Amino acid sequence: MSKISDIFKSHLKDFKPYKGGKSRDEINSNGKKLYKLSSNENILGPSPLALQAIQNEIHQVSQYPDRTDTKLRNALSEFYKETLSPKQFFTANSGVDVLDLICRAFLDHNSEVIISSPTFKPYILFAKKMGAKVIDIPLNPEEFSYDANAVLAAINENTRLVFLTNPNNPTGNIIPKQIVNKIINEVPDHVVVVHDEVYFQFAEEQTDYSQVVDQVNEGKAVIAVNSFSKAYGLAGMRVGYAYTTEEIAQYVSQFRRPFMLNKLGLAGAIAALKDDAFIDKTKALIRKEKTYLYQALDDLQIKYWKTAANFILIKPEMDDKIFEAKMLEEGIMVRPVANFGADECIRVTIGDREANTAYINALKKVMNE
Ligand SMILES: Cc1ncc(COP(=O)(O)O)c(C=O)c1O
Structure with missing residues (x-):
């Protein structure tokens, strides 16, 4: 040495x-x-309700935040009208932090992930950081449509994650729900589908768009990634969350750090969900x-x-x-x-x-x- x-x-x-x-x-x-x-x-x-909650909390920052994110997970369950239980969520310091947790939880030197470019760059970097191989099945270069058959064909025994960005960054288009379902239903049991839906609020009025709550509740291996940075206007607070099956949420949560979310982020996010x-x-x-x-x-x-x-x-x-x-x-x-x-x-x-x-x-x- x-x-x-x-x-x-x-x-x-x-x-x-x-x-x-x-x-x-x-x-x-x-x-x-x-x-x-x-x-x-x-x-x-920022969401005015979030801002008020952050202001109310600001004098308490000499104290540690709650030991757990239970209050935020309860608020999320309420936000999803209890179609998801608090145990189906995990939280982190932003959407990218959620993505990083997922990569740390599922990838190593023997794994492969599938992305479809053009898309959000951190998937590639976080996977590579874990030593995993990144397979790119590009979107159609004209209208950026998603090639579900090519993605399914690229899956092998080493594949662990398939990233669906919906709506996609930077193209702005959606993957229609029939195609999302095709991927979710046809991936083998050793593959987790990551449905990055941090812009979902802007797409939910389109009839062929949907979040993946139903698929998660059918027990499919899907993780939906969300953020408070976009519609809620809290990018500076760094809060993100995911919902998935209880089993996966519990597993990925093991990679979280103690006192992970700060007091202001927690207060802001909980209040924003009501706004x-x-x-x-x-x-x-x-x-x-x-x-x-x-x-x-x-x-x-x-x-x-x-x-x-x-x-x-x-x-x-x-x-x-x-x-x-x-x-x-x-x-x-x-x-x-x-x-x-x-x-x-x-x-x-x-x-x-x-x-x-x-x-x-x-x-x-x-x-x-
Ligand atoms: C597709 C996508 N996923 C995740 C994120 C992460 O957002 P943040 O880390 O601010 O929560 C972004 C932010 O630009 C994004 O565009």
Whole structure:
């Protein structure tokens, strides 16, 4: 043994961790108003009920939070109208933390996972971190449809996880429930289906979209991944949860850490679950602004994909990094998503009318320069 790096895990030698989108503080906007449309946050801010609960709790932060997440799991069970019991949930510090727990619980050097790019990058990184092999069965490159037959054909005895991102990030489309069911019903018994539904609130009005509560309650090996970062406007609090069978929830929970969720996150999340008015307001805004943006993008003849989430993927026919920089000069933060597998595409969060107008005006300027 000659140097300390000799004891580092060799499969992590060239590992590049997930960076996430830039924060506002990293950007110098030269005094110009900055619209952050790069991280799919809620432009309306946090749920007011959550904010109140966080404020009520803030003076207690010298004390440890509850030893367990029981109160949040009870609140989740109530939120799902007791179709799921508190024992069917596990919680973590965000959606990505839920994904990391799942990868730690099921993967090792002998495992394989299946993803379908373009999609959320952390699946790949978390699986690789565990030494697992990542098999990509890409979405159709034109309309990003999911190839269930190819995914099922790629499963072998080493496969442990199949990731379904529904709605998908960065493409914004859904996997119709018949296809989700096909995967869930046809995977062999040694495979867990991970249904990442962190944008479900924006898709639930579509008739061919569904969460996977019924399949979980039929005892299928499915884990649904959720987050408080998107519709609830609590990205900064870092709270996520999953629902699954009681058996799987109990197993994955063994990988949680003591006092995992902090006091403010717990209080905010529990209160947010009761904030139906805020969710309705958020959904109405996205519905309305989506129509406005589709029209504006049509008028500008910019290629885009219809969305079932709170962002729209566009292809501006310009180098993505140059596009990002030019939009930033106009005060608009957008997200190139080549690293998610969508070359030359840009993901833009749907804002309110002020932000969307600023975005479209910037787009007009940048495209006509
Ligand atoms: C598809 C998908 N899953 C999970 C997450 C994780 O969200 P968070 O870690 O903020 O809860 C995100 C966030 O962008 C996402 O887009």
